[in-house]
Each structure stands twice: as structure tokens, then as C-alpha cells.
Amino acid sequence: xxARNLAVVLATIHRSGPHTRAALAExxxxxxxxxxxxxxxxxxxxxxxxxxxVRGGERGRPGVAVSLSGHRVAALGLEINIDYLAACVxxxxxxxxxxxxxxxxxxxxxxARILSGVRxxxxxxxxxxxxxxxxxIGAALAVPGTVEGGVVRSAPHLGWRDVRVAxxxxxxxxxxxxxxxxxLGELWFGSRETDFLYxxxxxxxxxxxxVEGTVFRGTFGLAGELGHVVVVPDGPTCRCGxxxxxxxxAGQDALLGELASVGELVGRLESGDPRALExxxxxxxxxxxxxxxxxxxxxxxxxxxGGIFAPLYxxxxxxxxxxxxxxxxxxxxxxxxxVVSATGADAAVLGAAGSIIQQIIAEPAQLLGL
Amino acid sequence: xxARNLAVVLATIHRSGPHTRAALAExxxxxxxxxxxxxxxxxxxxxxxxxxxVRGGERGRPGVAVSLSGHRVAALGLEINIDYLAACVxxxxxxxxxxxxxxxxxxxxxxARILSGVRxxxxxxxxxxxxxxxxxIGAALAVPGTVEGGVVRSAPHLGWRDVRVAxxxxxxxxxxxxxxxxxLGELWFGSRETDFLYxxxxxxxxxxxxVEGTVFRGTFGLAGELGHVVVVPDGPTCRCGxxxxxxxxAGQDALLGELASVGELVGRLESGDPRALExxxxxxxxxxxxxxxxxxxxxxxxxxxGGIFAPLYxxxxxxxxxxxxxxxxxxxxxxxxxVVSATGADAAVLGAAGSIIQQIIAEPAQLLGL
Numbered sequence: 001x002x003a004r005n006l007a008v009v010l011a012t013i014h015r016s017g018p019h020t021r022a023a024l025a026e027x028x029x030x031x032x033x034x035x036x037x038x039x040x041x042x043x044x045x046x047x048x049x050x051x052x053x054v055r056g057g058e059r060g061r062p063g064v065a066v067s068l069s070g071h072r073v074a075a076l077g078l079e080i081n082i083d084y085l086a087a088c089v090x091x092x093x094x095x096x097x098x099x100x101x102x103x104x105x106x107x108x109x110x111x112a113r114i115l116s117g118v119r120x121x122x123x124x125x126x127x128x129x130x131x132x133x134x135x136x137i138g139a140a141l142a143v144p145g146t147v148e149g150g151v152v153r154s155a156p157h158l159g160w161r162d163v164r165v166a167x168x169x170x171x172x173x174x175x176x177x178x179x180x181x182x183x184l185g186e187l188w189f190g191s192r193e194t195d196f197l198y199x200x201x202x203x204x205x206x207x208x209x210x211v212e213g214t215v216f217r218g219t220f221g222l223a224g225e226l227g228h229v230v231v232v233p234d235g236p237t238c239r240c241g242x243x244x245x246x247x248x249x250a251g252q253d254a255l256l257g258e259l260a261s262v263g264e265l266v267g268r269l270e271s272g273d274p275r276a277l278e279x280x281x282x283x284x285x286x287x288x289x290x291x292x293x294x295x296x297x298x299x300x301x302x303x304x305x306g307g308i309f310a311p312l313y314x315x316x317x318x319x320x321x322x323x324x325x326x327x328x329x330x331x332x333x334x335x336x337x338x339v340v341s342a343t344g345a346d347a348a349v350l351g352a353a354g355s356i357i358q359q360i361i362a363e364p365a366q367l368l369g370l
Numbered sequence: 371x372x373a374r375n376l377a378v379v380l381a382t383i384h385r386s387g388p389h390t391r392a393a394l395a396e397x398x399x400x401x402x403x404x405x406x407x408x409x410x411x412x413x414x415x416x417x418x419x420x421x422x423x424v425r426g427g428e429r430g431r432p433g434v435a436v437s438l439s440g441h442r443v444a445a446l447g448l449e450i451n452i453d454y455l456a457a458c459v460x461x462x463x464x465x466x467x468x469x470x471x472x473x474x475x476x477x478x479x480x481x482a483r484i485l486s487g488v489r490x491x492x493x494x495x496x497x498x499x500x501x502x503x504x505x506x507i508g509a510a511l512a513v514p515g516t517v518e519g520g521v522v523r524s525a526p527h528l529g530w531r532d533v534r535v536a537x538x539x540x541x542x543x544x545x546x547x548x549x550x551x552x553x554l555g556e557l558w559f560g561s562r563e564t565d566f567l568y569x570x571x572x573x574x575x576x577x578x579x580x581v582e583g584t585v586f587r588g589t590f591g592l593a594g595e596l597g598h599v600v601v602v603p604d605g606p607t608c609r610c611g612x613x614x615x616x617x618x619x620a621g622q623d624a625l626l627g628e629l630a631s632v633g634e635l636v637g638r639l640e641s642g643d644p645r646a647l648e649x650x651x652x653x654x655x656x657x658x659x660x661x662x663x664x665x666x667x668x669x670x671x672x673x674x675x676g677g678i679f680a681p682l683y684x685x686x687x688x689x690x691x692x693x694x695x696x697x698x699x700x701x702x703x704x705x706x707x708x709v710v711s712a713t714g715a716d717a718a719v720l721g722a723a724g725s726i727i728q729q730i731i732a733e734p735a736q737l738l739g740l
Contacts, residue, residue, distance in 0.1 A: 154701070195589040207667075209588075211586075211588060211589055212589075216581075216586055217669070218579075218581060218668055218669020218670065219565040219581055219582075219669050219670055219671040220669055220671075221669070222669040222702070223667060223668055223669035224667060224669075225666035225667065225669075225701070226666070226667065228662075228666045228697075228701060229662075229663040229666055229667065230601075230659050230660075230662055230663050230697070231600075231603060232602075232603060233601060233602060233655075233659045240697075240700050240701045241696070241697065241698075241699050241700035241701070242662065242696070242697035242698070242700075242701075243697070285603075289600050289603045290600075290663075292598075292600055292612065293599040293600050293660075293663050293667070294667055296595035296596070296598045296599055297577075297593060297594060297595065297596065297599060297663070297664055297667050297668060298588055298593055298667060298668070299587070299588020299589050299590055299591070299592040299593035299594075299595075300588065300589055301589040301590075326611070326612070327598075327600070327610075327611070327612035327613070328611075328612070329611050330610050330611035330612075331524070331595070331598060331610045331611070331612075332592070
């Protein structure tokens with residue numbers, strides 16, 4: 001009961017901003033004595049802070065306002081991607097306090113070697129966070145693959161199958177799919193729209209569909225595998241065993257060809273290189289087909305292009321919009337708006353940290369040991 | 371508060387079967403006096419009934435058990451489809467009490483004429499239900515199109531656009547998409563599995579994805595439009611304005627060709643007619659492609675083929691399973707099981723009635739005027 005009341009008080013402050021104790025009591029239906037006792041626990045844990053006198057909403061009397069504190073409690077976001085490792089620390093107000101990215105070649109890699117790299121990154125960033133007075137109380141890891149409990153079931157580009165990720169941090173810890181966490185990153189740190197399909201362009205292509213602020217995960221947590229939606233049923237063989245999947249036409253490898261990086265591709269596109277323009281055109285057409293199927297099945301509020309599709313948005317927007325307009329027009333009047341991600345390459349690692357903040361707000365007693 | 375307590379008591383009986391009043395008090399945390407008073411209201415409304423003495427679970431004392439009553443309260447399911455109208459009456463225990471189907475030619479039809487046909491069917495079946503002592507207290511209508519509030523936004527095969535359905539019944543009334551209600555029909559009256567993608571083969575092809583017993587509807591309630599998933603991007607033009615949609619290859623018109631009915635097609639298939647076999651083969655391949663995309667995006671527990679795909683299952687199963695196996699194998703180990711619907715052609719109209727029963731159980735005070 002006390003745990004539930006702590007959660008109710010914290011959720012009220014989180015949702016509706018600073019409150020006096022009296023206003024909290026009025027809003028939550030708890031007694032003032034109970035609220036005072038809960039608030040002092042939250043103060044002591046560094047979860048909330050007292051700020052200057054505000055006018056209490058309820059009866060116009062001024063009082064000391066209690067608000068979320070960004071000074072103490074923090075969460076760690078981690079990401080293993082094909083060509084980099086990333087980490088970030090986010091405080092309880094969802095302010096991003098630290099970010100670190102390390103280029104790496106993780107393709108078909110030894111899990112032990114990569115995990116040791118992550119461990120080093122964790123040590124470094126946690127020490128920095130502590131130096132800033134932050135207490136990191138949970139961590140989440142984004143991986144480009146399917147996840148079940150603490151096990152990465154299949155991350156084909158990493159070459160991982162059934163890899164258990166243990167002893168990475170000495171903290172409450174979760175793992176999730178990169179695209180799901182990137183969608184949550186967009187929700188919490190990007191546009192803050194609550195209904196959209198986030199398309200994560202990486203070496204693989206994933207997606208996370210968010211409806212009313214919640215990711216739809218399907219039955220086994222495997223929903224949103226946009227990269228393997230069939231674009232051309234008898235197209236080229238895909239790494240997944242299928243044929244003509246979206247990834248074959250619009251994955252990073254298809255887009256880059258011989259080029260070394262997305263930056264180089266953008267340079268070529270800016271200088272009007274016909275091969276680069278053609279690769280983007282082809283990718284955009286394939287995305288238009290796959291997103292048509294996705295819109296019919298998932299009915300998203302809008303479509304957000306993220307990951308490497310963000311820097312390529314200028315060149316993708318035309319063919320993608322055209323495809324959606326031509327195919328969806330009569331069924332839906334206007335197709336969902338197509339926009340570029342507001343979070344860029346950090347979406348997944350931010351979403352990872354944000355997912356821990358959300359857990360703390362939802363169950364403060366458990367994660368803070370109150 | 372009383373309304374909430376009525377719902378708690380009714381949900382307990384609905385979920386866990388007959389209970390003594392004492393057992394209900396123990397289970398719900400309400401006082402025995404409160405439970406007795408709620409139960410007498412429910413008895414009077416005909417929602418529950420008293421049956422013989424049972425051993426009360428809590429202390430071994432025998433008592434009178436209170437269980438859901440199938441004798442009084444009932445719901446009306448209605449369906450407008452392209453070539454028939456249907457109605458059914460389902461009692462509170464979800465026993466199907468009456469079913470009526472009227473063949474009709476509703477293609478590109480006048481809404482007023484069809485709705486008048488539905489009104490006649492309602493009068494007839496309601497009178498029969500009353501003669502059986504049933505009190506119909508709500509109705510739901512399934513339509514083959516998209517629905518928003520009380521308006522059928524677009525039902526392309528009916529030729530309807532923005533048709534407001536009013537004055538159909540003098541009862542609390544909802545409208546929903548045929549495939550969503552058919553999925554719920556399968557959930558409540560069919561296999562009772564809680565996780566599946568129900569594929570509704572009709573003149574159009576819809577789908578309803580059920581995860582943990584709930585239909586996923588997307589942002590605007592338009593999710594599950596499987597019929598317009600792209601199978602061949604430059605394939606034949608579809609009625610929706612797109613090209614190469616599933617419906618072009620596997621909708622009823624594509625399957626039947628010159629034949630008059632699904633029964634006739636089944637006859638031809640049984641006698642080994644090569645054109646009929648080829649049509650099924652082609653539809654099965656297209657379904658395999660579209661369902662591959664659907665599995666990647668929606669991650670269903672299993673796939674249930676319903677509507678006209680149920681009588682054709684023998685001929686579709688091979689090509690569909692083959693397609694799913696070849697395309698999904700490496701990503702998922704085994705693809706979701708493919709099964710035939712347990713509810714047949716009645717799925718949508720049963721789901722419609724069932725949705726009202728679910729509302730009564732969830733909010734008895736409101737729908738019963740308690």
C-alpha cells in the first residue's frame with residue numbers, strides 16, 4: 001500500500017509538475033499526514049526537491065512546492081550497434097547529462113569481446129556521473145536483434161544467437177530491441193507525439209509502433225520487423241532466408257554500396273552523384289511499398305524516419321511520400337504524415353535510459369529501496 | 371462506487387464461475403452485507419441466478435451458489451456483408467440462442483434499403499428472443515469497412531462512404547469493422563486461444579490481431595487491413611488505388627472467377643478442376659507473402675484462416691505454409707502455427723453480440739440501469 005502511494009504521489013508530480021503537499025493530498029485523495037511522510041522519503045532518496053513558495057492550486061495559499069529532482073537519481077542507457085557502442089546518463093527529469101559513443105566493428109563479432117567493451121564504457125561513464133553527484137540506479141541495453149528476458153535470441157548482423165548478457169552492470173538491468181527503444185527515445189526525447197511508427201534505419205531496418213504512448217510488441221515481443229516486410233516476392237535473397245525483403249533495397253549496405261560511411265553518401269548526394277541518387281531513389285521506392293503494408297496493418301498516427309534515414313531524409317522523402325500517396329490515397333484520404341526523427345542517432349540509447357526512468361516513476365519503492 | 375463494486379462482483383463470477391456470497395466477499399474484499407445487497411440487485415436484473423447448495427471454498431461450509439444467468443439478459447449481433455445480412459442473439463453466458471442469415475446482394479447498394487432490411491431482421495429476431503424470455507439490452511453491427519463512432523467511413527465493396535447508421539435499434543448500439551469483430555468471435559466462440567491473427571476472407575480481406583485477448587486497433591482504429599498489404603508492387607491495379615494488393619490475388623472475386631459461389635468452387639476443387647486448383651494455389655502464394663509481412667510487423671501467436679478461407683483451407687494450407695516456412699524460417703525458428711477458424715461464417719456476427727456481453731460484464735450498472 002505504501003509502495004502504491006509512493007508511486008501515486010510521484011506520478012502526480014511527474015505528470016502535472018510541482019505541487020505543494022496540500023495540493024498533492026487534494027489530488028491523490030491521501031491524507032496530508034500520509035503525503036508528508038511519503039514526500040520526506042522521496043526527498044531523502046533524492047527523487048524530489050523543494051523549490052520556492054508557489055501558490056497552492058487548491059485554496060490559493062502559498063506553500064513550498066515539491067518537484068522532480070534532476071540532481072541525484074539517474075539511469076544508464078547502453079547500446080550495442082553494428083559499428084559503435086554508446087552510453088548515456090539521463091536524470092530523473094529526463095535531462096541528458098552525459099553521452100559517449102565509441103566507433104567499433106561489431107559485425108559477426110565475439111560477444112565476450114564486445115561486452116567487455118561495454119563494461120569499460122559503463123565504468124567510465126558511471127564514474128563521471130558519480131563525480132556529478134548522480135546515483136545511477138538502473139541500466140537498459142539496446143541491441144539490434146530479438147530479445148527474450150536477459151537473452152539476445154538473434155542479432156543477425158552481430159552474428160549473435162542465444163547470447164545471455166550477464167554481469168554487465170551491478171544494477172537492475174533490462175535488454176530490449178533497438179527499434180523499440182529508439183521509438184521510446186523519440187517519444188520521450190524527440191517530438192513527444194504519442195502515436196507514430198518509428199523507422200530505424202541501420203544496417204538492419206527495424207520499427208517500433210507507438211500507440212497512445214505505448215510500444216506495441218506483439219505476442220512474443222517481436223513485432224515491428226519492418227526490414228523483412230516483403231517488397232518484391234521473388235527479389236534477391238535476404239540474409240534472413242526470405243527474398244526481396246525491404247532490407248535488401250534500403251538497408252545501410254544497399255544504400256552505401258562501395259562507400260565507407262553515411263557521411264560519404266551524403267557528400268555524394270549533395271554533389272549530385274548519379275549512383276548515390278539512384279540508390280536513394282531505389283531505397284525510397286522500397287520504403288514506400290513496405291510502409292504502405294505497415295500502415296495498412298499497424299495504422300500509425302505518423303511515420304518518423306530515424307537512424308541513417310534521418311540524414312538521408314531530403315533524398316528519401318520524395319519517393320517515400322509518392323509511394324504512400326499513390327498506394328494509400330483512396331483508402332485513407334491522406335496518408336499518415338512523414339517526418340524526420342527529432343532524436344537522430346541517439347534515439348535507442350536515450351530510449352534505453354528513459355525506459356529506466358519510466359520504471360522508477362512507476363515503481364519508486366522497488367527501484368529506490370524505499 | 372456502487373457501480374464499480376457491481377462490476378467487481380460480476381467479473382468475479384464471470385471469470386471464476388459460481389460463488390457463494392461468502393466466497394464473493396472473501397474474493398473481492400467487500401463486506402458480506404455489501405455483497406448481499408449487490409447480488410440481490412443482480413438477481414433482480416436477471417444477470418445472475420441462484421443454484422443448489424455448493425461447498426463454499428473459503429471455510430468448507432455449504433451455501434447457495436450465485437452464477438451467471440443465461441435466462442434473461444441477452445445481446446444482439448448484427449452483420450451487413452456483401453452478399454448477406456445476419457443476426458444472432460447471445461445470452462449472458464455466451465450461449466448462442468438464435469441465428470438468422472438472409473442472402474442479399476449488397477454490392478454498391480443503397481444504404482437506406484439495406485438498413486431497412488436489417489431493421490426487419492432485428493424486429494423478427496428480437497420478437498423471437500422475447501418469446502424465449504430473453505431481454506435484449508444492446509446491439510453491435512459488423513460492417514466490411516472502416517468505422518469511426520457511429521459512422522461507416524468507407525466500405526468500398528458496399529459502395530458506402532460516410533454513412534451514419536442511426537435508428538437501427540432502440541438499444542445501446544455500436545458499430546465495428548467486420549474483421550475485428552470476427553477476431554473477437556474466434557476468441558469468445560471459437561478456439562478461445564488469446565493470441566492470434568484472424569484472417570477474414572470475404573469479398574475483401576481483413577484481419578484482426580488479438581494479443582492477450584485484446585484486439586490491436588492502431589491509432590485510428592484502422593489496423594489489420596491485410597487485404598491491401600502489397601504482394602507485387604507493380605501488380606494489377608486494386609480497387610483501393612494501389613497495385614498488387616493481396617485482395618487482387620486472394621479476394622473472393624479472384625478465387626471464384628466465373629463461378630457463382632464458394633460452394634461451387636469447393637465442388638470444382640474436389641473434382642480436381644485445374645483452373646480452380648490454380649486459383650487456390652495463386653491465392654495461397656499471395657497469402658503466404660502478405661502473411662510473412664504481417665508476422666514480421668504484428669508478431670501474432672498463430673494464424674487463423676476464417677471466412678471463405680475456412681472451406682478452402684485444405685487447398686490453401688499447403689502454399690501458405692510453404693511460403694511462411696521458406697520466408698520466416700531463419701528469423702523465427704518455426705513460423706506461427708496456421709489453423710482453420712473454429713467459428714466459420716458466423717464469426718463476425720457472434721463477435722458483435724459477444725462485444726455487448728463483454729460491455730455488460732464490464733459495466734453492468736450502466737447497461738442494466740442498476
